[in-house]
Amino acid sequence: MPIVFIAGATGYLGRFLCAEYRGRGWQVHALVRDAKRAQDLAVDKVIEAEATEPQALAGVMDGADLVISALGITRQADGLGYWDVDYQANLNLLHEAQRAHVPRFAYIHVLNAQQMRNVPLVAAKAAFVDALQAAEIASTVVAPSGYFSDMGDFLKMARSGRVWLFGSGALRINPIHGADLAAATAAATDRGQDWLNVGGPDIFSQTDLANAAFKALGKPAKITRLPDGLRRAALMLLPRLTPRRVHGPAQFFLTALAMDMVGPPCGKRHLDAHFAALAQRPQQ
Structure with a gap:
């Protein structure tokens, strides 16, 4: 039975x-920071370790046929x-995979990364992909458009x-x-x-997404369109006015909102059904 190591x-x-x-x-071996959070995972082995600490990874991939991060x-x-x-943590994983002679390393990236290398979140991912593709190991990079x-x-x-x-609101995405x-x-x-560039089966404009959300809730659509200059201003001001944990993800989402994020369609699950299911859940 082949072994996959998933970080x-x-x-x-x-x-x-x-x-x-x-x-x-x-056979699935899962790397986790906290084993308590892994109790419901479909795995054969849980490995509790910090990927940011290279010494903690010694030997954890021995015998693996594939690593996915x-x-x-x-x-x-x-x-x-x-x-x-x-x-760095992904680089630590890559180095351990090479030491263990794992045949292939797969990494989950982001679509259109080359157009967003000025965004710290994407820059770090893209730098790792550069290192992965230069390494002497077979690799698979998966770049999704966005998640449900x-x-x-x-x-x-x-x-x-x-x-x-x-x-x-005309720019498009297929999460x-x-x-x-x-x-x-x-x-x-x-x-x-x-x-692999990849997206979901349905392509939405940003206006379509808004309408789909209101439809799932059974509410009339109320959409306000702001000048794109406000988005650009926010990109400049947020790093100065907010902590990194706030402006980091905001920079990514505000940048991605300014481009089409459409990957080759794949899959069978539809966002309308996902929204409908979420709409039935109690508000938190």
């Missing part, structure tokens, strides 16, 4: 990756930044009664469900594919 296993995508590979007959941070809460985790989980912000705004958009992305990742690694 970032307790994150949104990591949980789907564990389930997908387990369902395909792989979905490791990264969105909101820094413990003093670690993007270069500590998205770059990220689209929840539209539903939150709709719950409050109004969705705020920058510019015309993908974590389960569909996990399946696409498994297929790409099985094929030995070196790079």
